[in-house]
Amino acid sequence: MLKALKKIFGKSEAEQLAPGSSAPVPSADSRSHGHPAERAEPAVKPKAPAAQPAQPAATAEAPRAEQPKAAQPRRERAPKPPVKPWKIEDFVVEPQEGKTRFHDFKLAPELMHAIHDLGFPYCTPIQAQVLGFTLAGKDAIGRAQTGTGKTAAFLISIITQLLQTPPPKERYMGEPRALIIAPTRELVVQIAKDAADLTKYTGLNVMQFVGGMDFDKQLKLLEARHCDILVATPGRLLDFNQRGEVHLDMVEVMVLDEADRMLDMGFIPQVRQIIRQTPPKTERQTLLFSATFTDDVMNLAKQWTTDPAIVEIEAQNVANANVEQHVYAVAGADKYKLLYNLVTDNGWERVIVFANRKDEVRRIEERLVRDGVNAAQLSGDVPQHKRIKTLEGFREGKIRVLVATDVAGRGIHIDGISHVINFTLPEVPDDYVHRIGRTGRAGADGVSISFAGEDDSYQLPAIEAMLGHKISCEMPPTELLRPVVRQRP
Structure with missing residues (x-):
């Protein structure tokens, strides 16, 4: 039945397009509502048959075929609302003492x-x-x-x-x-x-x-x-x-x-x-x-x-007053457990972890990813296009923990970073200020937590001397030192 219908309709179309017959002319509505490129000009302009006899003036199709293009109806675009020009009077700031x-x-x-x-x-x-x-x-x-x-x-x-x-x-x-x-x-x-x-x-x-x-x-x-x-x-x-x-x-x-x-x-x-x-x-x-x-x-x-x-x-403005500073005395072997449990137990969503060496950064990031934490690394070994993509992902909240060296961390200006963690204390005291300055930006409050181990705790006095005050050193709660349950084999 289907084949028979195809033959019937195919024959009908062939008869309509047989020599001596007129090709169907699209209506005005179909011309004015088609694709924009089709409205402008057909892809292939049809040629008139060489031996085609002249059509009588009384036929209905001839006037439509000869209708000038300008007479076709066009859809008018709604005018855009006028843009109000900006003036300095739009920027009102009252004078304040100081x-x-x-x-x-x-x-x-x-x-x-x-x-x-x-x-x-x-x-x-x-x-x-x-x-x-x-x-x-x-x-x-x-x-x-x-x-x-x-x-x-x-x-x-x-x-x-x-x-x-x-x-x-x-x-x-x-x-x-x-x-x-x-x-x-x-x-x-x-x-x-x-x-x-x-x-x-x-x-x-x-x-x-x-x-x-x-x-x-x-x-x-x-x-x-x-x-x-x-x-x-x-x-x-x-x-x-x-x-x-x-x-x-x-x-x-x-x-x-x-x-x-x-x-x-x-x-x-x-x-x-x-x-x-x-x-x-x-x-x-x-x-x-x-x-x-x-x-x-x-x-x-x-x-x-x-x-x-x-x-x-x-x-006295060397360290941001909006940043609450903590130091945990922790053995080097327990630092990763403390980091993982701090982030996951508290549900922190935008954290920067600083380490001194590129190999440290790589190992920390790999362990976090293996244990189910959405993390990325930023160091001199990471190609530039990937570094930019990583920063954008961190800014948009797609990356939870960013692990970085000091060189890479200098250019991070992202609001909404809740915590900065110094996995290792910096060797240069000024770098401590740069690190903790990644949080507490734009008037928001922030927290910095430094891990002082047997290999880097000697850096603390120089940092305190630069800050002009002591940072209380405390032992981390026992539950934060529990072993990490592996999320991946």
Whole structure:
């Protein structure tokens, strides 16, 4: 029966399309409601038969076939609601004694619009002090810990300079007007993100160059548009510079962030090579930021700056007052049990665990995953694209525990981290402050817990001396030292 029906309908269609017959013409409704590409023009335009006799004018199909395209009905689009233009009057911040507003500086409306979007009504202490000098064109050396707002301080200075001074009429794509050098890939990514947020209404282009990511992809971005603000690690920047892809002769503002860390990581010879490619220090503005003012840092500052203003944040602000600090005295063999039971018993959902060595980080992460905890690692051995993906997963709550070294941890600026655990105490006291500064951000409360074992407890006195107070050392509850029940074979 089915075959017979197919033959009948097939024959009917063939008869309809036989020579001398008219092809069916779609109705106006079918033409106006089809796929957009079909409405615009058929994929293959049909040809008229060569020996086709002229159709009588009285036929019903001819006028429809000759109907002009413009006469076909079209669906009208609803007009978009008008966007209300932003005005500085939309950013109302009342003056407060002891606080500096961004309104108190002469900042461009486009920049103020972005600051308003980010919800920054008042300057942090480092911002208020630094901007008073840098917006006047002076060089500056700033000492401030992480989380104090120093990134926004130098970005606001850079953006203001670039908006006030028109770019040269002739410049290569790879000639940045502002250069920011940072020691780690994570820090570069974070600074570039902050720069993109602050420049979104200005038309300035921000680019980032870091090692561990595809060189050709970064090069294509550079070839597509002018680079106004370039954020880079020293090694990858030298790669671009030595290949002739990036020229630093038009740099108007140069920033060295975390100069003490660059010294520790051995980057200063590379930084010297880079600075030699920029204009003389008398023809550029130079800003240098460091968590500490060692003799080595100050010697570098003298070489690279001209009569700089020196801005320091008082030492009592070295540790975030919102962070509750604990130290557990625990044997090295019991540290993992304590970590696992703390996280799982308390149901913590966003925790950073710090260890001093990359092999320690790898082992801790592997054991947590094996025991059913959603964890990931962040160290210099992890490829850059994976590090960025890991940070995004941690930020979105998809990763419960992030295990990291100090180098990788420097660039982690994520709100909502409830706990920081020092699996091993840091060898450098300043790193302790950087670690615990990952929690208690944006006015929230946080907790740091340090494991002091037989191999690292000697670090505690130096940490306490830097903090200016003792941290009570306690024994962990017995139930937190129970063996871990294996979740996987």
